[in-house]
Amino acid sequence: MTLIYLILAFSIAIVLFVNKNKAINLSLIIIFVILQWIYTIYACYHFKTTDLEYFTFDSLGILLLITLSIISIPAMIHSYIYIRINGDTPQSKGIYFAAITGLITAISAGYLSNHIAVTWIFTELTTLCASALIYHHRNKLALEATWKYVFICAISITFIFIGILFLSLSLQHAGSEDLSFQNLLSNVDKLNPFWLQLAFLFIFTGFTAKLGLVPMFTAGIDAKDNAPGPAAALLSTVLMNLGFIGIFRFYIVIANTSLHHWANLVIGIAAFLSIFVATVYMIKVKNIKRMFAYSGIEHMGLVMLGIAAGGVGYYAAVLHIVLHAFVKSSMFFQYNQLYNVFKTKSIYHIGNYFKFNPTGAMVLLSGFICVTAMPPSGLFVSEFMIFSSLFSANHIIVLLLVLLLLTMIIWAFGKNIFKILFIPSIGFNETNVVYTSRWESLTQIILLAGSIYLGLNPPAKFVQLINESIMQLPL
C-alpha cells in the first residue's frame, strides 16, 4: 500500500506540475486528499504492521499522520482560495500544488519510516518541495529566503548524514549493520558510546533546521515569512513535526543507554536557548507572519524541554506537538484573510480588524488565547504538564526563567494581537476593503475547537496512542 501511495501521490504531483487545465487541477487536488485519507485509514487498520520493509505504522507515526491528514484538507482549501485571489498563472499554480502534494507525501512517508536513513531521504525531499513553495512569489525577498533555506537545509541534511555515518560506526561494535530504529534499540547495550555521542550531536543539530530550534532555526523563519500563508501553515506545523520525529526516534535509542543524562543536557540547553531567542525576537518583531514563526520556535523549545525533563514531560511533549500543529496552522490560515484586507504584513499598518471581519477577528483572538496556552486552551494542559515535569525533575531555576520568558512572550504577542484587533491604523483607506466570506474561517474554528477538545477531554484512543509512543522511554 505504501508503494502504491507513494507512486500515486508523486505521479499526481508530476501531472499537477505539467497540467494547465483548471478542472483537471482541481480534480487532482481532490483525488490527492482522498488518497491521503485512504492511506491514513489503511495505516490505522494495519496498526503496528510493517509495510514495504521500511515503513511501520507505529503509534507516534500514526498520531502525526492523522494530524497531517487533518491539516492537509484546510491547507488545500486555503491554497485554492489563495491562488484564486492572487490570480496566479496556470504554470505557477501547477508548481505550487505539485510542491504542496509532494511536501505532504514526503512528510507522511518520513513519519512512518522505521529506518533512520529513510527518514533522512524524505527529510531531504521536503527541502526540495518547500523551496518551491517559498519561491512562489518570485521576487527578490522570496529568492533570498529560498536561497538561505536551501543552503541551511543542505548543510543540515549533510550533518544528519554525518551523524548516520557515526551511528553506523557505533553499531559496528555490536556486530550489526541494520540501521533501523528497532535494531538499534535491541542492540542498545553494545553501541559504542563515543560514536553514539558524536552521532547524536550531528543528528540533533541537523534536524533542528526542520524542527526550528537553536542553532539552525533562522532559515525556517525566513521561509515561513515568504511562503504563501497555507504553505507556511504546513511548514510551521507538520514539517516541524517531521524534525521532531527524527530527533525523538533517535532519542528513544539514546535514552536507553548510559548517555541519557548527557542527551537530556544537550536537548535542554538547545530548548532553553530557543525559548530565550524566541522571546528576544518576539518583543521587537513587527511582521505578523514572523511573529507566528517565532512563536513556533518557542513552542518547539517547550516541547524539547519536556523531553529533557522526562517523566510526565514525555507525554506532554507529544501532546503539545499535536495540539500546536492544530493551533498554529489555524493562525496561518487566518493570516491570509487578514492580508486580503490590509495588504501588508506589518503590524504598524494593520488595525481594527474587528470592524472588517468579525468572524476572522474572533478566530485571531481565540487563536491567541490558544497559542499562549491560557485556559481553556488545550496547550494549557500540555504546558502545565511540562512545567510540572520540570518541577519534579528539580529544575526549579530553569522553570522560573522559562515562566518569566513566557510571560514576556505573552505580553509581546498580546500587544501585537490587540493592536491588530482593536486599534485603528492611521492612514488606512477603508473604502476599498475586500469583503471576506465568513465561511473561510470555518476550518480554523474547527481546528481550534479540536485542539481545545483534545486537550481538555482527550479520547481514550488518543491517550493510548501517546502512551504507546513513549512506552520505550525509561522513566
Add this chain to the structure above:
Amino acid sequence: MIDVLLITFLITLFYMAIANRLLTYINVLALQGVLLFFVVFLQLNEISTLNLVFILLETIIFKSIAVPIFLAYVLKRNNITREAEPFLPNFVSLIITTIIVVATILLANVIEDTHLDKIFFVVALSTLFVGLYIIATRRKIITHVMGYMVIENGVFVLSLAVGNEMPMLVNLGIMLDIFASVLILGIFLNKIGDVFKNIDVNQLSNLKDY
C-alpha cells in the same frame, strides 16, 4: 597508497585556504574529485563490481568534471570577478586551517577503535570544518557553494571509511551529493545570478523583523 592520496587531499585544503582566484578553487575541487576516484578504487575492494563502477563514475564524472565545468560556466555567465574576497587575510586562514587539522588529529588520537581507519576520520573531519570555515569567511555567494562542495567531499571520505561494511551508506552519500548540488546550483544558475548582480552576501540582508 590510500594514505598518500588522503594526505594529498589534506594538502589541497591548505591550498584552498590561501587561494586568491575563484578558478583556483574550481581546479582544486576537480583535483579533489580525481583523488577521491583513486581512493574509492583502492579502498572499496569488497563491494559488488556494479556498485563500484557506479561510485567511480560518480566521482569522476560528477565531482571532477560536471560540477567544476558548471561552476566555471556560472562564473563566466554572471561576470563574477576573479578574486575570492575573503574577510580575513590569507595568512590567518592558513593558521586557522592548520589549527583545525591539528585539532582533529588530536581528537583522533583519543579514539581507540579498531573498526575505523583513523586517517579517514582526520581527513573527513578537517575537510568538514575547513568547508564551514570557507563558507563563513568568504564574501561571495559562489564561494559558499564551493565551501559546500568541500563539505560534501569530506562527508564522502567519511562514508568511504565504512563503505566496505555498508555500501548502502556510500550510495546514500552520493545521493545527497547529487541532490543537494543540483538543488543549490540550480537555484544559483537560474536566479541568484540574475537578480543579485554583484553576488555579495551583504546583499542578502533584506529579510527583517520589522
